[in-house]
Amino acid sequence: MRITEIGEFGLIDRVKEAIGPPGAGVVVGIGDDVAVLRARGDKYLLATCDIQVEGIHFLKEAISPYQLGRKAAAINISDIAAMGGLPTYLLVSLALPKETTVEYVDRLYEGLKKETEAAGVQIVGGNMSHSPGVMVDIFLLGEVEAEHLLLRSGARPGDKVLVTGSVGDSGAGLALLLDPTADRTGEEAKQVLKAHLTPTPRLKEGRAIARTRIATSMMDVSDGTVSDMGHICEASGVGVQLWSDALPLSPATRAVAEALGKDPLEWALHSGEDYELIFTAPADKAEKLAALVEEETTTPVTIIGEIIEEGMNLVLPSGESLPLEPGGWDHFRRR
Amino acid sequence: MRITEIGEFGLIDRVKEAIGPPGAGVVVGIGDDVAVLRARGDKYLLATCDIQVEGIHFLKEAISPYQLGRKAAAINISDIAAMGGLPTYLLVSLALPKETTVEYVDRLYEGLKKETEAAGVQIVGGNMSHSPGVMVDIFLLGEVEAEHLLLRSGARPGDKVLVTGSVGDSGAGLALLLDPTADRTGEEAKQVLKAHLTPTPRLKEGRAIARTRIATSMMDVSDGTVSDMGHICEASGVGVQLWSDALPLSPATRAVAEALGKDPLEWALHSGEDYELIFTAPADKAEKLAALVEEETTTPVTIIGEIIEEGMNLVLPSGESLPLEPGGWDHFRRR
Structure with a gap:
């Protein structure tokens, strides 16, 4: 009808x-x-x-x-x-x-x-x-x-950067949707498609983080890890370095990336729509905060970087540091 | 740019x-x-x-x-x-x-x-x-x-129906916009076009009406006088009779209707987007309410009908009563 x-x-x-x-x-x-x-x-x-x-x-x-x-x-x-x-x-x-x-x-x-x-x-x-x-x-x-109000503007140099769950799953799901030849029947494919089509808002995690009163700033990852981290940096007047090998990539996203011949790190940094929470906390309390939130919610929390005075960098396992720009992963790749 | x-x-x-x-x-x-x-x-x-x-x-x-x-x-x-x-x-x-x-x-x-x-x-x-x-x-x-909260649901049989300003102006303006041959340069044309393109919300009138605590129900005329009055009737479990010769038509709307060969009453009843307030009040207090609001806001207020037990009718100057249906003016015209 x-x-x-x-x-x-x-x-x-x-x-x-x-x-x-x-x-x-x-x-x-x-x-x-x-x-x-x-x-x-x-x-x-x-x-x-x-x-x-x-x-x-x-x-x-x-x-x-x-x-x-x-x-x-x-x-x-x-x-x-x-x-x-x-x-x-x-x-x-x-x-x-x-x-x-x-x-x-x-x-x-x-x-x-x-x-x-x-x-x-x-x-x-x-x-x-x-x-x-x-x-x-x-x-x-x-x-x-x-x-309990947490804003973008409270991050301070020396703070650690934390993120709930995993990043890149939604990007992997979108890549599957946009590739007509892709196989979408496997368990990994279903998992990343679900992440893209019905993302779970991290409501209890947000409340748990706020209640500890340890975090200094918070956002959700809607535009992408780098872009949203850029909003925190801009509002707080600071910079950030993210550690490439610390970014929490799910096994499903790694598997889909391999099947499609893509780099999962690109999704984790730039594709957005993961709706994880990215937040900062003083260095000496970051591990405690992660443990408290994990205990209360069973959602994993990972420390993925550190707030610095200025600039946005990605630190590779080799120790090499590459400049990041919000939405600038393509730019970065052209170097 | x-x-x-x-x-x-x-x-x-x-x-x-x-x-x-x-x-x-x-x-x-x-x-x-x-x-x-x-x-x-x-x-x-x-x-x-x-x-x-x-x-x-x-x-x-x-x-x-x-x-x-x-x-x-x-x-x-x-x-x-x-x-x-x-x-x-x-x-x-x-x-x-x-x-x-x-x-x-x-x-x-x-x-x-x-x-x-x-x-x-x-x-x-x-x-x-x-x-x-x-x-x-x-x-x-x-x-x-x-x-001071005024809802749709408080109208009672015997209440009078009141409206601020004039109805039909926005309909006249829309008719001008939709007629490529129409002359839009006259003062009357400008007035009704303004009513359609930049309607004035009746904010101070709404507050004035609410503060008197006399009105029993209220809505704004967005869908049309009959349609919005129909919402009041439905929510209040009552009917209404509107008096065709009481409906406040502006001289500009009458002039535009004559120039276009249209019936201005149709706009007043059905064309909507006037954003006047239509409201009800006990019969013995309706004139006092109209006077209070006019005095405070300088906006004219007109009594245009009466709440009845059920049904929606338009009473013509001849005394003849014609059934109205929300959005049903065309239906009514085909009789």
Whole structure:
């Protein structure tokens, strides 16, 4: 059934039913022009938005509507997690071509619901409109205690650089999607495709890191390890050296790289969308912080470099140091 | 200069400079992934979003980027106004084709700034992405004291229906834009084009109405008088009769309708985008409410109908009553 058959308000009613009744804190939820929410005045309010546009961020044939819904929510939850915050309320701005089926929208909201429920987030509103292509724009609110807020700007020379999980998996997944001849049936392929299509926001890890009050800065890896580390360096007025052999590459990413004849380090440094947390901590407390977070969340944490006065360098196992520029891996490769 | 020449981060820096330093209440503003805001816990938090998509909501050749920026902000401010609230913080999700010029973005933000400053709103973040067409998605936060919150659901049989300003002007402006042969140079044409391209959100009127604590329900006229009145009726479980000769049509709209050979009543009932406030009040207090709001804001307020038990009717000067359906003016005309 096409969405034009039930119309905008029919579709909103359907979504309202799928999402279920609003919880505590929601005075007015889905179906109105404005969500009315109980504020909690002793905390900072967090607000973020991130969009997924067909043909730019995703190919409609490469990602299911369920996966798209999950991913659209996850990348915003990741932004709140990277502040040490807790996500609370979500609004969905959905633009759809006229020929979209109601089932497509149903699956998309199933994905949104799956991801938001896992994070304790309530979907409280949004709007729907027509457009030439599918577009999912998510607005997410959150909150954080003042003492747990983690910004980009607190990194200091001598701090260690830490990262959760592994980097490069999403890049490996994207490379598989973009290579029509690639074999996507193996376990490793499935693992990196999952990392790309339904990334897991590091919400409990972000909270655990913030609660220790040891970390000095934090971001999520959305643009790429080097690019996002560059944002921390710029905001903190510092530089960084990353150790190439310390970057946590998963066995799956190494296997996919070998099968495709690619360098997995390139994905780890530059391809982005891993949604891991990258953060800094004083040198004498970095190992303790990593251990505390691993213990609480079971997610591995790796020390991958060090904050320096200025510049961005990649240190190779040989000891050779190569300049890195945000998004400049290609530039680096041409040397 | 094209946006690709300065890139996403260059463009964000430019916007950050144009918007100026963040005010009190903003801990982290433009340039970060997440806005960090001081919450005020004794009020309800309001959250809304509304989008403008090229080719769907606007034609790029018919609206300047400055006007588009103003309108994108105004329609969201209008939603907060219709709750009796005060808008506070705004995030902009902007999607732009690669060939967009930096000047286009500059003008768009000038429009956003003009409209937000007038409403006391701070622009605190957003994101930018590529897309096949221009898309401006606005996420607006606001707040309202619990006792001033006005919903759709409070209308009761016997209540009078009131509206601010005039309805149909935006429809007249749209009709002019869509008619390539129409003369757009006269004063009346300019007035209705302005109503369509840069509508004024009724913020002070919304606050004035809410503060009287007389009104029983309220909405803004975005979809059309009948359609939005239909939302009030549905949420309140009531019906309405509107009096055709009471609908406030501006002299400009009447003049444009005559020039184009159109019926201005059709625009007033169904064309939407007037962003006037439509609200209800007990019969014995409606005139007093209208007078109070007119006195405080100098904006005319007109009583245009009455809440009934069920159904939606248009009462003609002859006394004849015709059924109205939301968006059903065409249906009605075919009778």
